[in-house]
Structures are given as structure tokens and as C-alpha cells.
Amino acid sequence: MPRQILTQTKTAAATQAAQHQDAIEILMDDHRAVEKLFDAFEKAGDDDLDAKTTLVRRACEELTVHAMIEEELLYPAAQKALDADDRPDVEEAYVEHFLVKVLIDKFTTLRAGEAGFDATFKVMSEMVRHHIEEEESELFPKLRKSGADLNELGTRMMRRKEELESKIPKDAGDNTMRLH
């Protein structure tokens, strides 16, 4: 199960590039990919430390790249395009990203099987699921209505995403966070 999911998420960037998706479609595909990793972790056997290690590593990689393209490209575009009343949605999103990154950082030293590993990932997945829900129900629909050029933004996002993904070593191990 985990291996199949890893293959699916690894091909997501190639599919997105080929389909010329707009910015929101790209981000929603990323959301679905990371949710699959969370689901797989929940189903992984308690003692299957290899699967847990791999799933957490992939989720941290996905989330790191995703957070970077949102912060570098989507959020600044949203702050320009949205009405002043809607800008607090973007500010909340930055704060939520900050908290998720604090938890991602814990996995540079925390190992599967150690106390706190499962709990940290559980709390992280709950925070990310909440963040996804807010983006998809509030921020993305408002941005779609705003008239921002989401195709042009999508092209820039894909370019940056591919650049960041190419920096992740095949066996990233502890190097996931060295993207920063």
C-alpha cells in the first residue's frame, strides 16, 4: 500500500506539468496526495517502522515544497488580488504553515518507534487537514472569484515546484529540510 502511494505522489508533478493546470488545481492535487500519505500512515501496522519512516519522509517533502510554493507565489498573489476584508485568511494560512514547519522540523531527529513520533505526525496531519479545509472552502474560492491570472501563476508554480523537487535527494533521509 505505501509503495503504491509513493509511486502515485512521485508522478503528480509530471502529470501536473503535462496538463497545464492552474494554480488552484495544482495545489488541490498536492492536498489529495498528502491526504493519501496521512491515510496510509493511519493504516500502517504499529510495528511497521519502515513504512512509517517512508510515509513521514514523503509527507514532509511534499509539505515542504507545497508550503514554499504557496508562500513564495500564491499568498503574495492572493494578498494583492483579494479585498482587504479577505486578507486575514492569508495571514492565518502563514501562521498555520509556520506551525506545521515546526512539527516537520521535529522529524529531522525523531525516529519511528521513538516516543512522540506517532503523536507528532498525528497532530501534524490534523493541522494540515484543517488547513486544507480552510484553503479549499475559503481562500481558493475567493481567489478564483478575484480575477487573478491563475494560469500564469500555475505556470510559475510548476516551474518552482520542479526546481525544488529536483533538489530532494532520492534517499532524502535527514536531508528533507535542507531545501530551506
Ligand SMILES: [Fe+2]
Ligand atoms: Fe497551505
